[in-house]
Amino acid sequence: MTLVQSMREEELIRKLKHPGRKVRIVMDTDTFNEIDDQFAVVYALLSSGHMTVEALYAAPFFNELSESPADGMEKSYKEIEKILQIAGREEIPFYRGSTSYLPAKDQYAESEAARNLVERAMASDSEDPLYVLAIGAITNVASAILMNPDIIHRIVVVWLGGHSLQWPDTREFNLFQDVPAARVMFDSGVPLVLIPCMGVASNLTTSLSEIRDYVRDEGELGKYLHDTYENCAKDHYAYTRVIWDISVVAWLVNPDLCPSILVPSPRVSDDGCWIHDPTRHLIRCVRHIHRDGVFRGMFRKIAGSSRNDED
Numbered sequence: 001m002t003l004v005q006s007m008r009e010e011e012l013i014r015k016l017k018h019p020g021r022k023v024r025i026v027m028d029t030d031t032f033n034e035i036d037d038q039f040a041v042v043y044a045l046l047s048s049g050h051m052t053v054e055a056l057y058a059a060p061f062f063n064e065l066s067e068s069p070a071d072g073m074e075k076s077y078k079e080i081e082k083i084l085q086i087a088g089r090e091e092i093p094f095y096r097g098s099t100s101y102l103p104a105k106d107q108y109a110e111s112e113a114a115r116n117l118v119e120r121a122m123a124s125d126s127e128d129p130l131y132v133l134a135i136g137a138i139t140n141v142a143s144a145i146l147m148n149p150d151i152i153h154r155i156v157v158v159w160l161g162g163h164s165l166q167w168p169d170t171r172e173f174n175l176f177q178d179v180p181a182a183r184v185m186f187d188s189g190v191p192l193v194l195i196p197c198m199g200v201a202s203n204l205t206t207s208l209s210e211i212r213d214y215v216r217d218e219g220e221l222g223k224y225l226h227d228t229y230e231n232c233a234k235d236h237y238a239y240t241r242v243i244w245d246i247s248v249v250a251w252l253v254n255p256d257l258c259p260s261i262l263v264p265s266p267r268v269s270d271d272g273c274w275i276h277d278p279t280r281h282l283i284r285c286v287r288h289i290h291r292d293g294v295f296r297g298m299f300r301k302i303a304g305s306s307r308n309d310e311d
Contacts, residue, residue: 164199
């Protein structure tokens with residue numbers, strides 16, 4: 001199966017530019033896997049001047065916090081529900097994602113999340129695409145593309161996945177969990193904004209002291225985020241933790257804080273390395289993130305939400 005769809009380079013480049021306006025988004029998140037997904041979801045919900053959150057999708061994950069990809073997805077689904085309740089945003093629909101990874105590069109994994117993404121994408125105007133913010137294994141999004149490849153003309157994907165294109169490997173959790181799905185993303189021709197982990201988003205670290213000073217006392221959401229961070233480690237002395245999932249929201253909120261370039265879409269080798277091919281179609285790749293500006297903006301939104309003046 002040939003995944004690359006016909007999209008004129010002019011159209012692709014146009015859609016790879018920052019929209020410069022408020023957009024509609026869905027977020028695909030393995031919310032229970034780490035503590036940064038929770039920050040990212042809250043950041044998106046509080047960025048109403050830049051985006052309208054239309055739906056949230058639970059992504060599968062499998063590590064020490066889950067018994068299987070299906071269990072990880074279900075735990076993420078319940079964590080999404082919890083966040084929406086705390087935020088008072090229960091009107092936003094959320095959907096279960098796949099219970100497994102892609103069985104092969106040309107076989108999708110069935111889920112209500114992927115079906116909903118296809119439905120929302122096909123209801124979108126190609127000139128007003130739906131932005132898909134992905135911060136987990138890309139299974140649900142890749143499955144939607146395989147279900148209906150025409151959606152690539154109606155969406156823009158912003159994905160935290162892989163490492164810097166100069167990194168010696170790209171065996172990163174989001175990407176390496178589902179390599180077939182990652183290959184779908186890089187081969188499909190979908191407008192893709194890639195935010196690498198190590199070497200780019202890895203500088204988005206913060207400490208309990210900072211969360212205590214700027215987040216803890218900012219209403220119920222602030223307390224939830226503070227407690228989530230505090231419980232992530234037993235010893236917080238001289239300790240920081242990366243909150244890199246917020247990068248996908250930060251790029252939409254302020255692209256000046258996330259400088260990027262157009263590059264040929266890479267391939268992924270079987271052993272988890274980038275393969276560079278200058279003949280490939282273009283994607284946008286973020287090269288650096290200004291850490292202080294991103295956290296300053298997010299903290300202000302959290303503070304504003306406790307005063308009912310977010311965004």
